[in-house]
Amino acid sequence: MLASRLIKSLKFKQVVPEKYDDFLVSAVTQDTREITQNSIFIAISGSRIDGHTLVNEAVKKGAAMIVAQKKVACGDRPVVYVENTNRAMAILSDKFYGSPSEAMRMIGVTGTNGKTTVTHIIEEIFREHGEKTGLIGTMYRRIGKKIYPTKNTTPDIITLQRTLNEMVKQDVSSVAMEVSSIALVQGRVWGIDFDIAVFTNLTRDHLDYHKTMANYAHAKSLLFSQLGNGYGAKKDCKVAILNVDDPVGRKLEEDTAAHVLTYGVKxxxxxxxxxxxxxxxxxxxxxxxxxxxxxxxxxxxxLFNVYNILASYAAAYTAGLDSKEIISTLTSFKGVKGRLQLIPTPLGISAIVDYSHTPDGLLNALETINDFAKRKVFCVIGCGGDRDHGKRPKMAQIALQYSDYPIFTSDNPRSEDPQKIIEDMLQGIPQNSDVKVIVDRRAAIEYAIEKAQPSDIVLIAGKGHEDYQIINGKKNHFDDVEEAEQAFKKRGAF
Structure with a gap:
């Protein structure tokens, strides 16, 4: 695509100089590592790096045009000045990749808990219906059966548009996508033409970023208020699927002009x-x-999986799939890796790995386990570093109240001192409480499995599907399922 045609999609801009040699655009990027000859480089003012300081580096690597919101000097390269480069990036990437979301059924799922499970169930329903599917979320991006790694629950808008473009090329017809609150605030889904938006629930999470629950709820509402926000929106009707057992779900009915389909239990x-x-x-x-x-x-x-199933059924029902087909998939679906993943053993002891990294997620997991536990429940739990400190004592209190043997350990301490994180968890816990502290996560898992007796259950909570642990900023391989299996081997289970 010619640069002149591409930047024409920016309605309000100033090009300096006005006349320049036109060229075929090879790439649109905000990352200097992705620049090729004849790229357009978009200078984004990020929280860590200001892209305007990288303009000269971009030019040296072959950028033929710069998009900026601050004054920059880059020799003879034309500069397109706009008010907001994040918005320009969304518009340009949508145009460059041919508005791919308009060619597929886009289903966006947002909420604190359940996004991963719901998107996986939805994808499975459509795949068994005979469609080629795409999935974008916390664990990976998947096109058909091919898996691609992901850094964030919702990728940056250029990666997202590139991925959707590839899905169109591979004849994907339906996409199930997790949409995070941070991505919504940062405009990472601007220009994505969602057909169906699903709300699961809202409980405490990401307050290190949003600061208040009101801000967090507002962030989630953006998916519904912007439903059908594509730059060349399809004419098909849009549908908001809302959990009305959650008060925020009720509120979202007021925030969207789309058709509303409700689900719930209570x-x-x-x-x-x-x-x-x-x-x-x-x-x-x-x-x-x-x-x-x-x-x-x-x-x-x-119970929380009942909600996930209802949300998934509603999405498929909205898309016009036959109820018998939907139910056939729902009754055969076994779950998602790291979501109440059971590790049975001949010892009669069960370990369960779950991605319960929020207070509500942990409570759901422990309440579910207590519904069928025959004897004692162990709970290995930690809290992530460089994240919301306020949820740490809440997580600890839930573990103490709903398990027989709470064991506090490390999760992903990142740049924080693991011991300090555990001290935060211990605030508000009575001093005479029967809590075991083992900072090393491997040792904590081994301890719980060594102490467990037949008919006991060991919940290993917090990391779920993650196969790494970040300590002092260094990423190390660490998989809770593998660690549990190794601990069982030491007891002669396998």
Whole structure:
């Protein structure tokens, strides 16, 4: 695409000089490492690095045009001045990659907990329906069966548009995508033409970034207020799928002009679960869809997974899939790696690995386990470094109240002192409480599994699917499932 045609998509701009030699654009990027000859470099003022200071480096590497919001000097290279380079980046990347979200069914899922599970269930439903699918989220990006690594739950807008473009090339028809609150605030989904937006729930998380729960709730609301926000939006109707058992879900009905489909357990909803029975092998419940009931036996355990199933059913139902097809997938789906992932052993001791890194997530996991635990429950738990300090004592209190043997350890301390993080967790815990502190996570897991007796359950919480641990800024391989299996081997289980 010619540069002149591409920047024409920016309605308000100043080009200096006005006349320049046109060229075919090879890439649009804000990352100097991605620059090739005839790239357009977008200078973004980030929290750590100001891209305006990298303009000369970009020019040396082959950038033929600069997009900036501050005065820059870059020799004879044309500069496109705009008010907001983040917005310009969203518009330019959408145009450069051919507005790929308009060519597919886009389903965005937001909320504190459940995003990963819901997107995986949705993807599985559409795949079993015979469609080629795409998935973007915390664990990876997936196109069909091919997996690509990801750094953030929601990628930067250029990576996202590039990924969607590749999905279009590979004939993907439906995309299930996790949409984080931080990405919404930072405009990382500007220009993505969502057809269906799903809200799971809102509990404490990311307050190191959002500062208040009100700000956090507002961030989530952006997905629904911007529903159908593409720069060349499709004419199909947009649908907001809302959990009305969560007060924020009720509020979101006021924040969107889209059609609304509600789901829930406690309150009346268009799609509802009743008569819920939770057991160690799964969950049974009655599914009511606009008053029409049928009984389901699913392999996923826990009340929170009932909510995940309802949200997924609602998304597929909205897309027009047959109810029998949807239910067929729901009843066979076994879950997602690191989400209440069971590690059974011939010793009669079970370890469960779960990505419960928020107070509500931990509470959900422990309440679910307590519903079917026959004896004692061990809980190995830590809190991440360089994140919300306020949730640390809350996590500790939940572990103390809902498990028999809480063991406080490291999660991802990042740049913080692991011992200091545990001290934060211990605030508010009575001094005579039966809490074990083992800073080394491997040792903590080994201790719990060594002490557990037949019919006990060991919950290893916080990291879930993650296969690394960051200590002093260094990323080391560490997988809770692998560590649990090694600890069981020492007891002669395998």
């Amino acid at each position: 309150h009346e909803a268009m799609i509802r679960a009743t008569n819920i029975v939770i057991h160690s092998q799964g969950t049974d419940f009655d599914l009511s869809v606009f008053g029409k009931k049928q009984h389901l036996k699913v392999k996923m355990v826990g």
